[in-house]
Amino acid sequence: MGRTIENKKEIVAELKQSLSESTLALVIDYQGLTVSEISDLRRRLRTSGSTCKVTKNTLMGIAIQDDEQWQAMSELLSGASAFLLVKEDISSAIKAYQDFQKASKKTQLRGGVMEGRLLKEADVKALGDLPSKEQLMAQIAGAINGLATKLAVGINEVPCSLARALQAVADKEKGEG
Numbered sequence: 001m002g003r004t005i006e007n008k009k010e011i012v013a014e015l016k017q018s019l020s021e022s023t024l025a026l027v028i029d030y031q032g033l034t035v036s037e038i039s040d041l042r043r044r045l046r047t048s049g050s051t052c053k054v055t056k057n058t059l060m061g062i063a064i065q066d067d068e069q070w071q072a073m074s075e076l077l078s079g080a081s082a083f084l085l086v087k088e089d090i091s092s093a094i095k096a097y098q099d100f101q102k103a104s105k106k107t108q109l110r111g112g113v114m115e116g117r118l119l120k121e122a123d124v125k126a127l128g129d130l131p132s133k134e135q136l137m138a139q140i141a142g143a144i145n146g147l148a149t150k151l152a153v154g155i156n157e158v159p160c161s162l163a164r165a166l167q168a169v170a171d172k173e174k175g176e177g
Contacts, residue, residue: 011055015063018051018085019070026084026097026112026124027076030054033106038082041100041107045084048092053083072118076110090114094128 019025030038042052053060057077064070086093101107112119119127 008059011059012063015053015055015060015083016067018053019063019067021087022085023088024086024090024093024112024114024127025070025073026086026094027073027110028082028084028097029079029108029110030082030106031080033082033104037104037106040104041082041097044096044100045093048086048089048096050084050086050089050093050096053085055081055083057081069116070113072116073113075118076113078110081110082107090127091130094124098125098128 033041038052038054045052057079060081060083061074061077064073084093084097097109101109109121109124111121112124114127
């Protein structure tokens, strides 16, 4: 009996550690998923640096009870729960889950928690529609490159314009002289 209490303490400590590294937690009802489907979900999430924890609601409840950032999750703890813990790339993680959901048609998103706030399914979908970190960086790089190109073309135009202006003055003086 003492052994299971130790195991529960280890699980709670591990959950607290994972939550401390996360910016978003999604709670899904995973009833009906096979072990291979859960493995597939974990594999899909891995590329975004996210994890999927399948644990009892009571253990997650203990892990979040003293943590203001995650306490709102207690409203989502019912039934068969899996927790998607997202570190940084929120958009990619949500898209990975949505792709999995389309493929399996078995899970139900209950909601999520971010910065202490409870998120409904529509809020999570809106977060998923945001560009990923890589897309944002590419857009910024594209904008900078576009500006640099315009600047370079503009700078290159100056000598040409100056040369034309000088030629015009020289031609005019020739005509007057």
